[in-house]
Amino acid sequence: MKKVIFEYVDGNMAGYEWRWEVSLERLDSGSFTLSAEQTLIEADDFDEPLEVNPVSGLVLGEDIFEAFQGLVSEICGDGVDFDLEDVAKNVAALDSATGRRFLHGEELLEQRAFRERKTEQIETEARLSRFKSKIEELTSGLSDEAEKLGTTEIRSPKERVQTYLKSRLMRFEELPSKETAFTEVLAWDENVSPSIQDGWTILKYRQTSDIHGTGGICPYCGFEVRAKPLASRWNANCQCGANLDYLGQAHLKNE
Known part of the structure; x- marks a missing residue:
């Protein structure tokens, strides 16, 4: 009918x-x-x-x-x-x-979305719990001290690498090697110099692109941001409040 x-x-x-x-x-x-x-x-x-x-x-x-x-x-x-x-x-x-x-x-639909988010949260927490000791092991020896870039405070090397490891774990359900994590998050610091414009700190960041989408690694917190769908021009917001643009710059409002 x-x-x-x-x-x-x-x-x-x-x-x-x-x-x-x-x-x-x-x-x-x-x-x-x-x-x-x-x-x-x-x-x-x-x-x-x-x-x-x-x-x-x-x-x-x-x-x-x-x-x-x-x-x-x-x-x-x-x-x-x-x-x-x-x-x-x-x-x-x-x-x-x-x-x-x-x-x-x-x-x-809102109720369904809430249930799905809740289920995803439970699964994520369980996964992170299983790998907690491994993440601590991989980041042992890294500094816990937050760093300053101009007037902007960014998270410590240890916290940034841990955040990167957790974001990779949530996306791929496995951890990258220690060498990969350090290279992706910390080696990039050697080539980073901030600029300040109209109350914003601007940093270059390491861009990434694979079958899962286009994005990059936030230089302020270490989270691997993804913009969907795969695109050549995009902006994406990181969980720390930074905005990553397709030109390879990450913008964070100065507090």
């Missing part, structure tokens, strides 16, 4: 006009497919309706809600208003329970 759950009419200053119909189809398998079809109301003879890919394999109302938001944004642009209750009623005509979950989709 297939039902139109949302309609949107739009046009432009040239006098062209079109209508979008977003439909939801319930398949025999119990899953749903979300699709959109454009009808040209006022157009040139050679114009053809735009086509968008359907979203299939949807099961829960909150997943339909998320897909619906993305599809409407794609075909109508950001900021398009729609009556959530009306759309939910149309969804409920196919399945009442799915319609209710669609209506509360935003809340349900």
